[in-house]
Amino acid sequence: EVQLVESGGGLVKPGGSLRLSCAASGFTFSSYSMNWVRQAPGKGLEWVSSISSSSSYIYYADSVKGRFTISRDNAKNSLYLQMNSLRAEDTAVYYCARDAYSAVVGFDYWGQGTLVTVSS
């Protein structure tokens, strides 16, 4: 069974840092691109970042570029999001999601999400 389990969320002050993790199981992690998607309270979905299977390609939303860093460790079946210079508008549930296909768009498995709250 495919499972994605996020951790690392919590309360942090503006300007602070946090590192999110996503533990993957039930599939060959090293074969799939992975993504972070966030959802502010009561709002819609916002794509944050993507990383290809071998980390060769990395993309960020403009809203987080220069502040967030995505990475992965295929030996540990884990995805990470290092978040620096956090702002109130970064408050959201952060989901990790698997890219289902290489040639078409679709995130087929999602974690349960981890809440990040940026507040003084």
Add this chain to the structure above:
Amino acid sequence: EIVLTQSPGTLSLSPGERATLSCRASQSVSSSYLAWYQQKPGQAPRLLIYGASSRATGIPDRFSGSGSGTDFTLTISRLEPEDFAVYYCQQYGSSAYTFGQGTKLEIK
């Protein structure tokens, strides 16, 4: 950045009725790069449609996707009680993904 605009914002229908949800892109999107998701309160999104018209694994055939270019549609042929949720479209282009703002499908 390609902007996706979903309409209507809220759709009020009864079980058994047909639902038609629209997703319009600010510029042309490859059909391969258009997906639809369903999200219920307190849950992660669920992939319904990928490649504009292909149903994801386990998705009932009452869900169908169509469209090309800048206009895409998600159709639910006959609404079941469990279909009332928020629906999002998603596209990929220029090394970035974007989501529409969502359509809330509510029970009338």
